[in-house]
Amino acid sequence: MYLYDQYDQxxxxxxxxxxxxxxxxxxxxxxxxxQFKPLRLMNGLYLQLHAYMLRVAIPYGTLNSRQMHMLADIxxxxxxxxxxxxxxxxxxxxxxxxxxxxxxxxDLASVEMHxxxxxxxxxxxxxxxxxxxxxxxxxxxPRPYAExxxxxxxxxxxxxxxxxxFKIAVIASDTDRxxxxxxxxxxxxxxxxxALGAAFYVGGGMGRTPMVAPCIRExxxxxxxxxxxxxxxxxxxxxxxxxxxxxxxxxxxVHELGKEEYARQVEEExxxxxxxxxxxPLAELERIKPFFADPEFEFGLPxxxxxxxxxxxxxxxxxxxxxxxxxxxxxxxxxxxxxxxxGDASAAxxxxxxELTKQYSFDECRVTHTQNIVLPHVKIADLHALWTRLDxxxxxxxxxxxxxxxxxxxxxxxxxxxxxxxxxxxxxxxxRFSANGRTAELGExxxxxxxxxxxxxxxxxxxxxxxxxxxKGVENYQLLLGGxxxxxxxxxxxxxxxxxxxxxxxxxxxxxxxxxRERDAGERxxxxxxxxxxxxxxEALYG
Amino acid sequence: xxxLTGNDLKxxxxxxxxxxxxxxxxxEAVDVGERxxxxxxxxxxxxxxxxxxxxxxSRDANGVRPAHIKDRVRALGPTVRPDxxxxxxxxxxxxxxx
Numbered sequence: 001m002y003l004y005d006q007y008d009q010x011x012x013x014x015x016x017x018x019x020x021x022x023x024x025x026x027x028x029x030x031x032x033x034x035q036f037k038p039l040r041l042m043n044g045l046y047l048q049l050h051a052y053m054l055r056v057a058i059p060y061g062t063l064n065s066r067q068m069h070m071l072a073d074i075x076x077x078x079x080x081x082x083x084x085x086x087x088x089x090x091x092x093x094x095x096x097x098x099x100x101x102x103x104x105x106x107d108l109a110s111v112e113m114h115x116x117x118x119x120x121x122x123x124x125x126x127x128x129x130x131x132x133x134x135x136x137x138x139x140x141x142p143r144p145y146a147e148x149x150x151x152x153x154x155x156x157x158x159x160x161x162x163x164x165x166f167k168i169a170v171i172a173s174d175t176d177r178x179x180x181x182x183x184x185x186x187x188x189x190x191x192x193x194x195a196l197g198a199a200f201y202v203g204g205g206m207g208r209t210p211m212v213a214p215c216i217r218e219x220x221x222x223x224x225x226x227x228x229x230x231x232x233x234x235x236x237x238x239x240x241x242x243x244x245x246x247x248x249x250x251x252x253x254v255h256e257l258g259k260e261e262y263a264r265q266v267e268e269e270x271x272x273x274x275x276x277x278x279x280x281p282l283a284e285l286e287r288i289k290p291f292f293a294d295p296e297f298e299f300g301l302p303x304x305x306x307x308x309x310x311x312x313x314x315x316x317x318x319x320x321x322x323x324x325x326x327x328x329x330x331x332x333x334x335x336x337x338x339x340x341x342x343g344d345a346s347a348a349x350x351x352x353x354x355e356l357t358k359q360y361s362f363d364e365c366r367v368t369h370t371q372n373i374v375l376p377h378v379k380i381a382d383l384h385a386l387w388t389r390l391d392x393x394x395x396x397x398x399x400x401x402x403x404x405x406x407x408x409x410x411x412x413x414x415x416x417x418x419x420x421x422x423x424x425x426x427x428x429x430x431x432r433f434s435a436n437g438r439t440a441e442l443g444e445x446x447x448x449x450x451x452x453x454x455x456x457x458x459x460x461x462x463x464x465x466x467x468x469x470x471x472k473g474v475e476n477y478q479l480l481l482g483g484x485x486x487x488x489x490x491x492x493x494x495x496x497x498x499x500x501x502x503x504x505x506x507x508x509x510x511x512x513x514x515x516x517r518e519r520d521a522g523e524r525x526x527x528x529x530x531x532x533x534x535x536x537x538x539e540a541l542y543g
Numbered sequence: 544x545x546x547l548t549g550n551d552l553k554x555x556x557x558x559x560x561x562x563x564x565x566x567x568x569x570x571e572a573v574d575v576g577e578r579x580x581x582x583x584x585x586x587x588x589x590x591x592x593x594x595x596x597x598x599x600x601s602r603d604a605n606g607v608r609p610a611h612i613k614d615r616v617r618a619l620g621p622t623v624r625p626d627x628x629x630x631x632x633x634x635x636x637x638x639x640x641x
Contacts, residue, residue: 027553029590047594049617051555080627094621097554341623412613413621421616423623424637473611475641 001062001364002147002291004112011155012109015116019043020102027099042122044115045101048416052096055118056108060128060146060170061089061367065358068365070111072350078104083350084414085335085343087407087456088167089127089367090118094414116154121162123153123233127169129177130368133292134376136324140196142172142189144289145225149187151288152226152280159233163240164248166233167205179369179485181213182206182461184250185232192219202232202262203254206455210491211251216263224270227279231270235262294325295362295377301327302381312387315398320383327380331361333373333390334397334405338434339427342408343371352393360386369458370407372400403438403445403512404430407458411451411468412475418451420468420475425449428505433512442512445525448483461485463526464511465492466504477504481511481537482529493534496542507541514540544574544602547582548614549595557617558592559607565592567629569618570606615640 004012019039026036040046044055056071063071071091075083078100079093086092096104108114117124126146133141149168153159159166169178172189180186186201197219204213220228236250239257254262273279303326307313320329333353336342345353353373357365360382361375368374378386390396399405406429409415411422426449433439448462452469459465465480476498483492499507512525514537519528529537547560548569558565559572560582566572575582579597586592599610609615620628622637 027590033587033593047550047555049613050557050620051550095555095627099553412616413623416613418613421622423621427623470612475612 012114016105016109041119044118054093054096056091056115057118057125058367059150060143064363065354067111068354072347075347082346085367085371087369121164122160123166126150129171130366130374134323134330136322138173140172141292142170143292146170147288163242176487181489186213197221198225203251205251206460208453210460212489214259223282227273231266234269235265297325318398319400331375331378332400333395335372336405337397339431341423401444403433407448409450409457419470420451422449422451460491479507510540511537546572546600549592552593572607
């Protein structure tokens with residue numbers, strides 16, 4: 001994985017000291033909250049319902065064991081013994097004290113981490129495929145390109161005050177595991193005539209106005225990746241709406257201009273940028289690539305699995321993913337225990353995951369946008385030992401991509417923007433389906449819950465989505481069906497009137513009953529919904 | 544009744560105006576009537592509280608209850624972590640909030 005050079009480290013260290021001084025001046029009264037708020041937000045420090053919340057960037061979700069140990073230590077030292085992994089491959093701490101935040105950031109910097117650009121109208125953490133470098137179906141590892149974009153976008157002065165926040169995802173396979181088309185810019189590394197390039201999808205997003213990004217250019221040569229991204233940003237920065245924050249995302253600009261006109265303007269700006277000779281040299285990309293070289297996989301490893309323990313066999317079936325190297329798999333650690341809080345991990349669990357990362361996965365793990373952790377390179381022969389350790393730590397939940405593997409935002413239990421609680425709904429649904437024993441029968445079923453229209457819980461992209469709203473001061477939940485954030489990206493539709501909390505759990509069970517009744521052989525819930533449409537589900541829900 | 548709430552500047556903890564200072568217990572909140580603006584301006588400029596605002600609430604035999612669910616969640620802590628609420632391991636937290 002990428003290691004900081006002296007410039008990276010100096011930048012992060014300098015920012016820590018700058019924020020230490022800003023915090024001191026705030027506490028001494030030399031800065032008002034109005035003056036200080038944008039400064040703390042630039043360093044990822046929000047004020048949420050119960051305390052300050054710090055969002056830490058995890059570039060493309062990749063961590064080593066030292067970093068994961070530090071995240072655990074921070075949970076113990078500065079928080080209340082836990083952290084929350086988010087839907088953008090980051091981690092959040094919910095109980096941070098302002099006076100301790102500079103020391104926390106210094107500890108993060110000591111392991112090449114920071115919280116810069118995890119808030120504000122700038123380019124946020126670059127996300128990617130959590131199986132990058134391990135997936136059998138990828139063209140190349142997308143992370144060197146994500147890292148190049150991370151370096152380009154970090155402290156980019158022109159893009160520090162965009163009309164709105166800006167999110168970029170990079171993948172390199174036809175299977176989309178990063179919700180690429182639901183980002184402001186989604187990039188897919190592709191091949192044409194033996195050369196690698198980038199397909200640009202621009203103007204996607206969830207939130208108040210969900211949109212699937214159209215492809216505005218199918219092939220950008222790799223040495224022009226940054227200038228093309230810069231052109232996309234420049235057109236947005238120039239014409240994106242600053243008068244209305246609800247219409248300020250790039251998706252609105254692309255929609256209002258039309259894909260063709262937006263693309264034309266980008267091409268014009270792109271041509272101008274190419275004439276300036278400011279694209280970063282390919283040598284920089286070549287410098288970055290070796291950091292992401294394959295680890296030294298062993299050859300001739302056994303590929304068989306002893307399935308005599310049914311619990312282990314079930315975990316392998318659900319949580320182990322094929323790998324490009326024979327004898328290896330990627331193992332997904334579910335942070336979704338039945339009745340638990342999606343994405344939360346205790347400090348003790350993070351320490352254990354760090355140890356397992358070092359022992360079984362070439363000292364590398366990944367945070368997924370589905371709020372789980374991946375050990376990307378695990379020997380099949382080590383799986384039972386790994387599972388035994390995970391089970392002892394309460395981390396062996398065999399439920400990846402099932403109805404119990406729920407994405408949920410923090411909701412009204414933590415978030416000042418939320419209108420309704422998400423976590424209790426997730427807890428009750430996972431308990432319901434664990435108890436009724438239908439999880440296995442339902443197969444792949446992606447359920448996503450947001451506590452407000454901002455859609456941090458990706459409800460638009462759930463096979464089943466749930467949106468919490470405030471109905472005259474009472475929590476109410478809308479049900480949506482038919483979304484996908486995979487390569488077959490689609491936006492879910494609302495079924496009809498919302499439900500109270502017990503009602504939404506019953507409603508989810510009702511729509512799964514319809515699926516089980518109506519499905520054809522081999523169909524997932526999403527496939528059945530697409531074939532039969534909304535009506536049978538509405539009929540069952542509302543009569 | 545109208546009560547005042549905000550966050551402690553240093554710790555970020557949720558606090559309630561008790562008539563002379565800021566308490567972490569909602570039951571110690573007092574009715575400020577028409578004095579909300581005056582108190583908020585004074586307290587924020589003195590840096591004793593951050594991001595403070597006035598809310599509607601009611602008082603009954605069980606204490607002070609903010610009118611809106613968001614402030615009831617703030618008053619006790621996340622309903623999904625009763626071990627972290629002001630009344631540790633109180634299984635009734637969720638019921639009180641709703």
